[in-house]
Amino acid sequence: MTYQDRLLKAIPGGAHTYSRGFDQYPVNAPKILKRGKGAYIYDENENKFLDYGMALRAVNLGYANETINKAAYAQMEFGNNLTRASLIELEAAELLIDTIDSVEMVKFTKNGSTATTAAVKLSRAYTGRMMVARCEEQPFFSYDDWFIGSTPITKGIPQKDIDNTKLFNYNNIESLEKLFEQYPTEIACVILEPSSSEHPKDNFLNKVKEVCHKYGAVFILDEMITGFRWHLKGAQHYYNVTPDLCTFGKAMANGFSVAAVAGKREIMELGSIEKEGAERLFLLSTTHGAEMNGLGAFVESVKFLKENKVIEHIWKYGKDLIDLLTNMAKKYGIENNFVAGGVDCSPYYLTFDKDGKNSLGLRTLFSQEMIKNGVMMPWISVSYAHGEKELALTKEALEKTFEVYKKAVDEGYENYLVGDVIKPVFRKYN
Structure with missing residues (x-):
């Protein structure tokens, strides 16, 4: 029995917050986590991921400070x-x-x-x-x-x-x-x-x-x-x-x-x-x-x-990250299909298909590809533990991710996504 099967059997929804549920992540996301340190999380096999979820924004200094x-x-x-x-x-x-x-x-x-x-x-x-x-x-x-x-x-x-x-x-x-x-x-x-x-x-x-x-x-x-x-x-x-x-x-x-x-x-x-x-x-x-x-x-x-002037750091890193996401999207010609914005200390990103419609399929694909490249970015929550090293790692992951993302915009995410599209938390039916 897998960890996901065990979680769903033991806990309604498989987690104690619905936004941690399996329906909120691509199929290649780690099913269970063992620990976190700084800006990183580790699954049960010690596979390491740079994290932008930061415990649903509850961690602003870094894990295990x-x-x-x-x-x-x-x-x-x-x-x-x-x-x-x-x-x-x-x-x-x-x-x-x-x-x-x-x-x-x-x-x-x-x-x-x-x-x-x-x-x-x-x-x-x-x-x-x-x-x-x-x-x-x-x-x-x-x-x-x-x-x-x-x-x-x-x-x-x-x-x-x-x-x-x-x-x-x-x-x-x-x-x-x-x-x-x-x-x-x-x-x-x-x-x-x-x-x-x-x-x-x-x-x-x-x-x-x-x-x-x-x-x-x-x-x-x-x-x-x-x-x-x-x-x-x-x-x-x-x-x-x-x-x-x-x-x-x-x-x-x-x-x-x-x-x-x-x-x-x-x-x-x-x-x-x-x-x-x-x-x-x-x-x-x-x-x-x-x-x-x-x-x-x-x-x-x-x-x-x-x-430690943490809040100033979060504002600066958030702005740098928005700029990075925006510039990378422009580099790949997908600036209308991947849009980063928000308040600098709390950035967001949006995904749109070639007709300009919001696309959960492309959002799932983006998350899938970032995970392949060692970055968990279900949303963006910045911490004091995110620094220049983490920004560079994010850029490397984006380079590879946007290569696939651009093709998916042109050809359809269905050709590149493995598994189901993530679902809204607040929906009438499962």
Whole structure:
């Protein structure tokens, strides 16, 4: 029995995140991984790949960073999870408050979904409303019903949860205004990422905030991806906007399981217990929410980010990589069929057929050929461990990959792709 067969037999979907599933990768991708170090991952046979997945963007310093690991291990030696709040729990909370301008209180948890759902719950309690407005173009906010009900995958979700989440468009303030005009007293909160594939235009984020406050809704910025990449103080600082609530995770602890919901005291303290006689909100109560090794990793990660100018490095490498991808595509005459772009610290690439239509087949083929040449690039996540050596390795892989890719554009990817085309995560049927 293969590793893939064993995974699918033991774990629904074969992994604990759908974007790690076999349907997201070409057939020649490693089926299981043994370890990672720096910018590289290794399969069970120690085959080495330069990685641009970086644990779904959770690793921004590099795999198995010794400084961060030592800090985490030191907290493990202290017991890792104690009967009452720990010293590192307080230190981490005060550090986030000191680092992020909008944060007055914070609650830690283990993953982004629980953090964003906690923000929604706080908003509903604060406003007495039930509806959520979320950005349509941004791919993922939570595994909970309030979000999944707004995707094509609605099986098992109550109709009221489907009906209570409405969609608006990024960089289109009119689409949000129309929602509020339709539901002026029903929307509890607006949630969006500050940025994903493009910068906000025409002061869009502050306009979202203004609309929220005009109608009495809570303004939430989800910084799972942007946090500790765009700026040490978050993309909210980079774009000069102050949210009511914000959420963090992924890169805040270089791969250790740490996430947070944070923001204004008047909203966050709804989850407090010290106000005698106040009606209680059961916010978050997780045994492992303040696990000490992860919080130790977070504290040390912030220190490492500051001392090593990590964010500046990520911005520069990302720009160099976009330029490399663009120039290589032009060299092979496929600049209309392979397009690199995005915010410099978080690049993307798109694949188009000869008719200009988005092509998952060509995307799968690109990934297949890059893997043949030692590079995993399901998407692009840049880390401090990516340097000149890694850029040179990427260029070598692109040279060979684009030779095949160009032929596939002209002749059809079907003539060069082995196995099935990758599929969208959010699809109605398998």
